[in-house]
Amino acid sequence: MKTDVSSTLPLDAIAADASAVDVEARFPQTGIDELARAGLLGLGLPESLGGMGGGPVEFVRVAEGVAGACASTGMVYVMHVVGAQTLLAGVNGDADAGSTKGAALAAMATGRHLTTLAYSDRGSRGHFWAQVSHAVRDGDDVVVDADKTWATSAGQADSYVLAVGAPDTDDPLSTELYLVASDAEGVTIPSHFDGLGMRGNASAPLQVRGLRLSADQRLGGERSGFALMMTATLPWFTLGSAACSVGIAGAALDAAIAHAGRSRLEHEGSSLAQIPGVRARLAYARVRFRESRALLHEVAAAVAADDPSAQEGVLAVKASAAEMAIEVSDLVMRVGGGAAYSKHGPLERHLRDARAAAVMAPTTELLHDFLGKAITGQELF
Ligand SMILES: Cc1cc2nc3c(=O)[nH]c(=O)nc-3n(C[C@H](O)[C@H](O)[C@H](O)COP(=O)(O)OP(=O)(O)OC[C@H]3O[C@@H](n4cnc5c(N)ncnc54)[C@H](O)[C@@H]3O)c2cc1C
Incomplete structure (x- = not known):
């Protein structure tokens, strides 16, 4: 670059x-x-x-x-x-x-x-690596019926990377990924997104019925979906999601610091930032932010270098940043007081946006479980 x-x-x-x-x-x-x-x-x-x-x-x-x-x-x-x-x-x-x-x-x-990902299956919910929907062989093609619960940019992207159970097996971990044009016959969007935060990201369900897919559309070989999810999707997604959380928290913190500096207590001749409790709260939030941001950049460098330590970092980074963003966006709401509670400023939007990452798969709870297994020498799946 x-x-x-x-x-x-x-x-x-x-x-x-x-x-x-x-x-x-x-x-x-x-x-x-x-x-x-x-x-x-x-x-x-x-x-x-x-x-x-x-x-x-x-x-x-x-x-x-x-x-x-x-x-x-x-x-x-x-x-x-x-x-x-x-x-x-x-x-x-x-x-x-x-x-x-x-x-x-x-x-x-x-x-x-x-493009975007359509992994989350209605039947396996946030356990995106397991697929309940199945591809059925039909000559050289497969035909797919599936219900995807969420796909960011649904109806807006040009394509979906669609996950589905591989044909001829009931093993939920035996999966395949296909590149599907968003206007392909058989793909519809039955309802639209009305979320708490990230309200413009157009995450919506995809209903897939009788979708015919050729081998040319498959990513990797037969039954290679799980391996691709773990080696390509997971590291890039956990880093990207963590980066979003860090970005949201940083923006919230900047807005709160500016607010505390310019908001005057005229009767005392001081600003909000001059109240020890307020500035201590901002300082604590900044420490949390910097810790998570440092981890983000450390893990990104480890993934880029193919470092063996990267796997632990990949499991830690999204959970760390997601929980930090929730905590920081809550703390800065308190600093912002009633002014932050109103929709005139950005802090309440940051608070709502910050909550998305923790529930996006793999959720914080799942990542903690995976990381716990990894550091105690247990198999993840
Ligand atoms: C803004 C947004 C954008 C999204 N974009 C996409 C996208 O582009 N593509 C895509 O495929 N999906 C996407 N998703 C879906 C997302 O990745 C999850 O699949 C979805 O949020 C899970 O919701 P659910 O209601 O099915 O949760 P559930 O899976 O029902 O989870 C409910 C709760 O149970 C907990 N839980 C589940 N299993 C365990 C366990 N083993 N141990 C401990 N706790 C557990 C979870 O942590 C969670 O707290 C998006 C979601 C959001 C919010």
Whole structure:
């Protein structure tokens, strides 16, 4: 990667739209267009495909900045990059431009294609690595019926990386991933997103009925879904989700510090920031923020370097950042007092946005369980 992208992010334009995206629960198309124009939809994709290059370290810097400006844009962006990385791993470095997957990767690399993940199955809920839906063999193709409970950018993305149980087996861990055009016959969106936070991210159910998929659309070999989820999706997603949490917490903290500095107690001739309890609360929040941010950058560097310590970090980083963002956004609400409680400022939006990561799979509880197993030498699955 030739330049430091984080210094040239189109954050002002993204931030300018953030309140309207939240209030109207509107997909953040302006922000995504800005990111596409800046080449950032191709971050992590090789320059030989027209992409920007870069890896996990650059990704977390960009995702943190974008989510700090607008959490919905950050989440849409993260799901795109994670989907693109999963696809890249699924072609195993051999992106034949004439193939469905090669053409899609080239379009993603050059900002002409937005993708996302459709993993969460109605029957296995947040245990996305296990699939209850099944592909059924039909000649050289498979036919799929599935109910996906959530897919960020549903109806807005150009494609979905769709997870489904592999044909000819009942093992829920035997899965396959397919690249599916969002306008494919058999894919509909039965209802729309009305969430507490990240209100513009368009996470909606997908109803899949009689969807015919060719082997050319499959990522990796037969029954390779689980391995791709663990080696490609999981590290990029936990980093991206953590970066969103860190970005949201940082934005909330900045807003609270500015509020405390400018809010006057005229009868005492001082500001809120001059009250010891207030500034101590801000200091504690800053410590929590910096701890999680340091872990984020440490784990991103470990993943980028293929360091053996990366697995533990991948399991820790999302839970750490998600819980930190909840705590920090709550603390700064107290600093902001009644002013923060109103919808005139950004703090209540940050509080709502911060709660998403903890319930997104793998949830904080699941990550703690996995990490507990890992550090005590037990099998994860
Ligand atoms: C904003 C947003 C965007 C999303 N985007 C996508 C997307 O793009 N693609 C996608 O596939 N999915 C997406 N999801 C879905 C998400 O990843 C989860 O699958 C979903 O939030 C799980 O919701 P649920 O109601 O099924 O939770 P459940 O799975 O029912 O979990 C309920 C509770 O049980 C706990 N729990 C479950 N199992 C265990 C266990 N073994 N040990 C301890 N506790 C446990 C959980 O931690 C949680 O607290 C998104 C979700 C949100 C909120």
